[in-house]
Amino acid sequence: MYKPCRVLLLTPDAGLIRAVSDTGLEPWALRRTGAGAPGGIPPERTLTTDDPARTLRDLAADEDAGHGIDFVVSGGDTEPAVLDALRGLALGPGRTGPWLPDRAELREILGWGPVPGPAPAGVEPAPVCQVDTVSVSGMHLLLGIAWPESRQPMGESEQAGVRETVRCLLDLIGHQFGGTRTDVALTPTGPDPVGIAGTSVLVSSLGPGTKR
Template identity: 65%
Template structure:
C-alpha cells in the first residue's frame, strides 16, 4: 500500500510557508482554535486538512500520544509567534541544541563546496565588498524549505539562473553542516565567481517529530 506524503502540521501558517512545504513534496496541514480565524484555510491549506479545537495544545498532546494517529501527522512546525501554551508544548518535543545559533563558515571546510576558489567570499576584485542577500529557510527531517530571499537594493534585479544558484548553494551548505531541523537565515555574498556563504543564524522556527519513537 502506498503511504501518504509526510505530513507537516503548521501552527503558524502563512502563504509562503504553505507553498514551501508543498514545493518540497510534503503535505501541509493546519491547526487553529475553534471560534477563531481559520488561518490555514486562507493560505492554501484545504478544510479537510485543517484541525480545529478549542484547545490546540490539547490537540497536540493527543497527536503526540497517538490518540489522533488516523491523521498520520509526521511533524509539527511553528514560528516563535505561536500562542504560549502551544509553543511550550512544542519546545518540550524539540531536542535541546548545543550550538550558539550563529555559524561563520570555515573556508577550509567549505573549500570543495566553493569550487576551490581562493577568492574571499566578501570581496569582488577591485569593486569593494560584494552585495549580500539573505535566504530564510526551515528544515524538516533534512529537507530544506525555501521561505524567502531578500535581495540587496544596491544591485540589479536577479533572474532565474541567479536565484537558482543561490538556492542550490544554500541547500548545499545546510547539508554540509548537517542541519536537519528548524529555521536558518543564510547570508550569501554575491561575488563575481558566484554566491558565497558568509554567515548563518538560527531563526525561531521549531520543528518536532510526531512519528513513532519520538520522546514525549
C-alpha cells in the same frame, strides 16, 4: 498506497504553505476553536481544538491517533503555551538544539581560512542576500530570498544558484530541523555563504519512535 509526508503548520502563512507544498509535503493546519480558517489549506486538513498545546502533546503521545501527522512547524508568533509545548516536543529528553557555525567556524568548514579583515580602500565588498529556510528532517524548504537594494537577481539561474548553495551548506553541516537565515555574498565567481543563524521557526517530529 503512497501517503505524502504530512506537516502540521501552527502559523500557516502563505509563504510557509507554498514552501511545504513545493517540497512535495502535505500541509495541514491547527487552529483554535472560533478562530478564522487558515487560507490555502482545505477544511479536511484543518484540526480545530480548544487547547492547542494539549493537542500537540496528545499527537506526540499517541501516533496512532495523530491523523498521520509526521511533523509540526511553527513560527515564533504563535501562543506562548503552544510554543512551550512545541519546544518540549522538538527537543525531548536528552536532546539539544541544532548546531549552527559562527562565521569563523563556517569559513573553516568551507576551507576558506581565517575571517578576512576590512576590504582594501576602493574595493567594494560583494552585496549580500539573505535566504530564509526551514528544515524538516533534512529537507530544506525555501521561505524566501531578500535581495539587496543595490543588486537584484540577474535571472532565474542566479536565483537557483543561491538556493542550491544554501541547501548544500545545510547538508554539509548536517542541519535537520528548524529555521535558518543564511547570508550569501553575490561575488563575480558565484554565490558564497558568509554567515548563518537560527530563526524563530521550530520543527518537531511526530513520526514513529517519537512517543513521549
